[in-house]
Amino acid sequence: MTNLFDARLHTxxxxxxxxxxxxxxxxxxxxxxxxxRHCHVDAAPWRTEMMSADVAWRIVEWxxxxxxxxxxxxxxxxxxxxxxxxxxxxxxxxxxxxxxxxNLTIIExxxxxxxxxxxxxxxxxxxxxxxxxxGENVDAQRGDGVFxxxxxALRKLNAVGYGSRLPLNLVFNPQGPxxxxxxxxxxxxxxxxxxxxxxxxxxxxxxITNQPIARFAEDLRAAxxxxxxxxxxxxxxxxxxxxxxxxxxxxxxxxxxxxxDCDFNQMLGMQLRNGRPQFLWDVxxxxxxxxxxxxxxxxxxxxxxxxxxxxxxxx
Numbered sequence: 001m002t003n004l005f006d007a008r009l010h011t012x013x014x015x016x017x018x019x020x021x022x023x024x025x026x027x028x029x030x031x032x033x034x035x036x037r038h039c040h041v042d043a044a045p046w047r048t049e050m051m052s053a054d055v056a057w058r059i060v061e062w063x064x065x066x067x068x069x070x071x072x073x074x075x076x077x078x079x080x081x082x083x084x085x086x087x088x089x090x091x092x093x094x095x096x097x098x099x100x101x102x103n104l105t106i107i108e109x110x111x112x113x114x115x116x117x118x119x120x121x122x123x124x125x126x127x128x129x130x131x132x133x134x135g136e137n138v139d140a141q142r143g144d145g146v147f148x149x150x151x152x153a154l155r156k157l158n159a160v161g162y163g164s165r166l167p168l169n170l171v172f173n174p175q176g177p178x179x180x181x182x183x184x185x186x187x188x189x190x191x192x193x194x195x196x197x198x199x200x201x202x203x204x205x206x207x208i209t210n211q212p213i214a215r216f217a218e219d220l221r222a223a224x225x226x227x228x229x230x231x232x233x234x235x236x237x238x239x240x241x242x243x244x245x246x247x248x249x250x251x252x253x254x255x256x257x258x259x260x261d262c263d264f265n266q267m268l269g270m271q272l273r274n275g276r277p278q279f280l281w282d283v284x285x286x287x288x289x290x291x292x293x294x295x296x297x298x299x300x301x302x303x304x305x306x307x308x309x310x311x312x313x314x315x
Contacts, residue, residue, distance in 0.1 A: 003295065003296055003297050004230065004234055004297050004300065005295050005296065005297055005298075005299040005300050005303070006295055008234065008237045008300070008303070009242070009295075012239040012242075014239060014242050015292075016242065016245070016247070016248070016292070016293045016295060017248070017290055017291060017292055017293060018247070018248055018249070018261070018288050018289055018290060018291045018292075018293060019248045019249050019289065020249065020285065020289055021066075021068055021249060021250075021251055021285040021288055021289070022068065022069050022070060022249040022250065023068060023069065023070040023071075023072050023246070023249060023250040023251070024062075024063065024068040024070070024071050024072065024250075024251055024253065025072040025073075025074060025250050025251065025252045025253065025262075025263060025310070026059060026071065026072065026073050026074065026078075026087060026253045027074050027075060027076070027252065027253065027254055027255055027263060027266060028050065028051045028056075028073065028074070028075050028076065028078050028080075028081035028083065028084065028087070028255055029047070029049050029050035029051055029075055029076045029080070029081055029255045030047035030048075030049040030050075030075070030076050030255070031047045031048065031049070031050055031075070031076045031077065031080050032047070032075060032076040032077040032080070032103065047076065049255055050076075050080075050081060050082075050255060051081055051083055051255040051256075052256075053082075053083065055255070055256060055257045056081075056083035056086060056087065057086075058257060058280065058281050059087070059253065059257065059280055060086060060087065060090045061281075062280050062281060063087075063090055063091055063094055063096065064090065064094055066284065066285055067094050067095060067096060068096060068251075068285070069096065069097060070096060070097045070098075070099060071087065071091035071096045071097070071098050071099070072098075072099040072101065072250070072310065073087055073088065073098065073099065073100055073101065074101040074263065075101070077102075077103055077106045078100060078101060078102075079100070079102070079106050079112055079115060080106070085118075088100070088122055088124060089122065092122050092123070092124075097125065098122065098123075098124045098125065099124070099125045099126075099127055100119060100124050100125070100126055100127070101127050101128075101129075101310075102115075102119075102126050102127065102128045102129075103128070103129055104128045104129065104130065104149065104150040104153040104154065105146055105149040105150060105153065106153075107152075107153035107156060107157070108149040108152055108153055116153075116156045116157050116159070116160045116162070117160055119157075119160075119162075120160040120161050120162065120166060123166060125166070125167040125168075125169070126157060126162055126166075126167070126168050126169070127169045127170075127171060127206065127310075128150075128153075128154070128157075128168065128169070128170055128171065129170075129171045129173070130150055130154075130170045130171065130172070130190075131171070131172055131173045131174075131175070132172070132175075133189070133190050133193040133194055133197075134147075151198050151200070154168075154194075154198070154200045154202070155198070155199070155200060158199075158200060158201055162202075163200070163201035163202045163203060164201060167203045167204075168201075168202045168203050169202065169203050169204045169205070169206055169312075170190065170202050170204075170205050170206070171205075171206045171207075171208055171312075172186060172190075172205055172206065172207045172208065173208055173209075173210055174209070174210060177210070177220060177225050177228065177229040177232065178232070179209060179232070179233075179236060179304055179305045180207035180208070180209055180305070180306075180308070180313075181207070182207075182306060182313075183205060183206070183207040183306060183312055183313040186205060186207060187204065187205035190202075190205050191205075204312070205312070206310075206311055206312030206313075207306070207308070207312050207313050208308050208309075208310070208312065209233075209301040209302070209304055209305070209308035210301065211264050211298055211301045212226070212229060212230065212233075212297070212298055212301065213264060213267050213268065213298055214267060230297060230300065232304070233300035233301055233303075233304040234300050234304075236304035236305045237300065237303050237304060238303055238304065238305060238306070238307060238315055239303075240307075240315040241302065241303045241306070241307030241314045241315040242303060244307065244309070244314035244315060245302055245303070245307070245309060245314065246262060246302075246309035246310050246311065246314075247261040247262040247265070247293050247302075248293070250262060250310070251280075251283075251288060252265065252266045253280050254266050254271075256279075257279040257280050257281065258271050258272075258277060258278070258279055258280075259271070259272045259278050259279060259280055259282075259283060260272060260294075261293045261294050263310070264298055264299075264301075264302075265294055265296075268296065268298065270294045270296065272291075272294070302314075
C-alpha cells in the first residue's frame with residue numbers, strides 16, 4: 001500500500017535506495033537521564049532496554065571487519081551503556097570517526113564528570129541537543145533546570161578543546177508542530193547569543209524536524225494537530241532533499257543488534273528482513289548497497305523544507 005511519502009516520491013519520479021555505507025549508527029538502549037517531549041526514542045530514566053555484552057562484542061567484531069567511515073553512538077543517553085567506552089575505543093582503533101550524541105546534562109551528573117576529558121582524549125565528535133539559546137524554551141522542551149546544566153556542560157567541553165580544536169555540533173528542534181527555520185541563519189543567531197551571553201563556542205548547528213513518532217506523536221494527537229502536521233510536512237516536500245537523506249548511507253543498529261534503514265524506522269519497528277529479521281552480523285556493506293529503503297509517512301519530516309537528518313538540513 002502506497003503511503004503519502006511514497007506518493008510524493010512517485011510524483012517527482014524519484015526512488016529511494018541505499019548507496020554505499022558511510023555511517024554505522026548504534027543505539028545502545030533507551031535509558032536516559034532526561035525525558036524530553038520531542039524524543040522519538042521515548043527514552044527515560046525508567047527504561048531498561050540496554051545492549052548486552054554479547055551484542056556489543058558482536059558489533060565490535062563487525063566494526064573491526066568492515067571499518068565504516070563513521071560510528072555514531074546514540075541512545076537514550078549512550079554514555080549510560082556499560083559498553084560505551086568499548087565501542088568508542090574499538091572504533092577509534094579501527095580508524096573510524098566516532099560521534100557521541102550527548103544530551104549535555106549527563107556531564108553534570110556525578111558519575112559522568114570524566115566525559116569531557118575522555119571524549120577529547122579520543123577525539124570523539126560531540127553532537128549535543130540544545131533546542132534553543134533561551135533557557136525558558138529549553139526547559140519547556142527538556143525539563144526544568146536543563147538549560148543551566150547544558151550551559152555548564154558546554155563550558156566544560158570548551159575547556160578541553162571542543163568548539164575550537166574538536167568538533168562540537170549543537171542540535172535544534174522546533175517547539176511544537178512547525179518546521180525549523182533556515183539552518184545557516186539560525187546558526188549565526190546561536191553563535192552570537194551563546195558567545196555574548198555565556199562565552200560559549202561551537203562548530204555547527206544542526207536543525208532537525210520533529211518526527212511524528214512516540215511522545216511527539218502523542219502530543220499531536222492529544223492536541224488534535226496530527227492531520228495538520230502531516231499536511232504541513234507533505235506540502236513542504238522538497239525533492240532536492242532526497243539525494244542527501246541519511247537512510248541512503250547510514251545503517252541503524254538497535255540495542256539487540258537488529259538493523260534498520262534509520263533510527264526513526266528503528267523506533268517504529270521497521271526492521272530489515274531477508275525472509276526473516278536481520279541483525280548486523282547478517283549483513284555486510286556490499287549486501288546493503290542498492291537495497292530499497294523502507295518508508296512510511298514519518299519520512300515526510302526528513303524531506304520537508306530544507307530537509308532533516310542526524311546531520312541537520314540536507315538541502
